[in-house]
Amino acid sequence: MEVVKPNLKNFVKSLRDIGYTFEIAIADILDNSISANASKIKIFTVAEPELVFAILDDGIGMSTEELVNAMRLATKNPENERAKDDLGRFGLGLKTASFSQCKKLTVISKKNNKLSARQWDLDFIAETDEWYLLKPENECLKSLPLFDELCDQEHGTLVIWQYIDGLKNNNFSDKITKLRQHLSLVFHRFIEGTDMFRSVSIEVNNNPIKAFNPFNSNHPATQQLAVEKIKLHDSTINIQPYILPHHSKLSQQEYERYATEDGYTRSQGFYLYRANRLLIYGTWWGLHKAIDAHKLVRIKIDIPNEQDSLWGIDLKKSTANPSMEIKNDLKRIINRITEKGSRPYTGRGRKIDDKSTTMFWKLVPINDEFRFEINEEHPLFKKLLFELPNETRELFNVYLKGIQAYLPLDSIQAHLQQNPHKVVQETVLSREEIDKIVEQLKLSGLDRNSIDELLKTEIFKNYREAFVNDAK
Numbered sequence: 001m002e003v004v005k006p007n008l009k010n011f012v013k014s015l016r017d018i019g020y021t022f023e024i025a026i027a028d029i030l031d032n033s034i035s036a037n038a039s040k041i042k043i044f045t046v047a048e049p050e051l052v053f054a055i056l057d058d059g060i061g062m063s064t065e066e067l068v069n070a071m072r073l074a075t076k077n078p079e080n081e082r083a084k085d086d087l088g089r090f091g092l093g094l095k096t097a098s099f100s101q102c103k104k105l106t107v108i109s110k111k112n113n114k115l116s117a118r119q120w121d122l123d124f125i126a127e128t129d130e131w132y133l134l135k136p137e138n139e140c141l142k143s144l145p146l147f148d149e150l151c152d153q154e155h156g157t158l159v160i161w162q163y164i165d166g167l168k169n170n171n172f173s174d175k176i177t178k179l180r181q182h183l184s185l186v187f188h189r190f191i192e193g194t195d196m197f198r199s200v201s202i203e204v205n206n207n208p209i210k211a212f213n214p215f216n217s218n219h220p221a222t223q224q225l226a227v228e229k230i231k232l233h234d235s236t237i238n239i240q241p242y243i244l245p246h247h248s249k250l251s252q253q254e255y256e257r258y259a260t261e262d263g264y265t266r267s268q269g270f271y272l273y274r275a276n277r278l279l280i281y282g283t284w285w286g287l288h289k290a291i292d293a294h295k296l297v298r299i300k301i302d303i304p305n306e307q308d309s310l311w312g313i314d315l316k317k318s319t320a321n322p323s324m325e326i327k328n329d330l331k332r333i334i335n336r337i338t339e340k341g342s343r344p345y346t347g348r349g350r351k352i353d354d355k356s357t358t359m360f361w362k363l364v365p366i367n368d369e370f371r372f373e374i375n376e377e378h379p380l381f382k383k384l385l386f387e388l389p390n391e392t393r394e395l396f397n398v399y400l401k402g403i404q405a406y407l408p409l410d411s412i413q414a415h416l417q418q419n420p421h422k423v424v425q426e427t428v429l430s431r432e433e434i435d436k437i438v439e440q441l442k443l444s445g446l447d448r449n450s451i452d453e454l455l456k457t458e459i460f461k462n463y464r465e466a467f468v469n470d471a472k
Contacts, residue, residue, distance in 0.1 A: 009126040020100035023182035028097035033057035053161040061111035061155035101166035184212040221245035238302040241337040247420040264295035297341035
């Protein structure tokens with residue numbers, strides 16, 4: 001039997017390439033701060049003259065022994081029972097998240113009025129081929145960002161990234177914007193605060209982050225369904241479906257905000273929380289197909305942190321794969337909620353068959369298919385067709401059939417999905433034009449039956465009183 005040590009230079013390169021994005025790496029660092037009971041977290045970063053990143057919290061801090069242990073890879077046994085509010089599992093997040101973005105990680109912590117500092121330098125590890133944890137000199141620490149603020153606090157921890165190569169200067173501003181959006185969503189419950197746990201303030205370059213609740217739960221048009229509790233292995237899963245408001249119930253700004261940068265269709269599905277921290281969002285886990293009719297459906301799942309293995313949560317907390325015993329319940333809930341979630345669209349689609357109103361268009365079934373056709377029973381259509389000369393009538397019918405046959409359905413659907421508030425179709429017919437038509441019809445000596453027919457049409461509903469008074 002012999003001990004075969006890994007080639008650390010190559011091993012470190014592999015360790016850095018786990019697949020963290022910049023914002024997911026930062027969120028992993030913040031998990032440690034929240035687990036340490038921090039109420040305030042400050043993030044500081046500058047691109048020039050040297051790209052540097054610092055995260056300071058006011059958590060309980062660590063002694064020298066605790067800090068050394070925290071800097072150790074795989075600090076925790078993932079199978080051990082953890083505190084209910086512990087957001088970590090493997091004891092790797094601080095290190096792997098940091099290594100994915102930088103080559104030098106420095107952690108300084110203050111507890112019981114004593115400062116402790118340790119540092120991983122990946123270039124030094126590669127050069128020496130040994131896991132040497134460095135103890136930086138005090139003079140070197142004084143020049144680090146937010147160090148003076150840590151010294152002024154009673155307790156807390158400061159994480160510094162240097163030699164950053166996971167973030168480029170040329171897209172620095174975009175990355176910071178995306179970071180703010182990610183943190184506002186992932187930690188929205190902590191930023192909001194509740195009666196059950198403290199609120200946490202998160203700042204990026206002295207600019208506070210506002211919580212983004214993806215369920216728009218305070219809007220009166222949001223449908224918030226009852227919570228379903230599922231018992232599994234002596235613990236409880238809480239599942240609550242939401243149906244977001246139709247775009248007609250929202251301002252354009254609010255509609256776009258809740259679409260998120262991924263859009264409504266890609267943001268539908270399950271939102272998995274563990275210990276109030278959002279882990280996975282906008283997925284059906286292959287149990288359902290993402291379609292436009294269900295784009296307003298978002299289902300919140302709350303699990304305790306001892307269920308990680310049942311949900312297949314990865315190291316980065318960015319992917320999951322629920323076990324089959326959980327998927328069966330999820331399928332049942334999907335079937336129940338998606339039918340309700342499609343009603344804001346199917347309900348509006350049925351308006352074309354509204355018998356109380358004479359529509360310009362009608363839906364015509366053709367065996368197992370259907371198409372949209374101009375309603376030839378519309379009183380204006382019948383009047384126009386009657387007054388047309390015979391030689392013009394045939395050409396007019398061909399033109400109308402062309403309009404019906406080449407209705408740009410794909411383009412209409414695409415624009416309704418992307419910019420529904422910018423589709424202003426009704427403005428084709430101006431108020432002045434409608435007023436003019438009304439006056440012409442009032443002077444044409446219509447009988448009562450003709451007036452009743454016109455009052456049923458989409459255009460003249462608002463002129464019901466004027467027609468009725470003139471008829472008297």
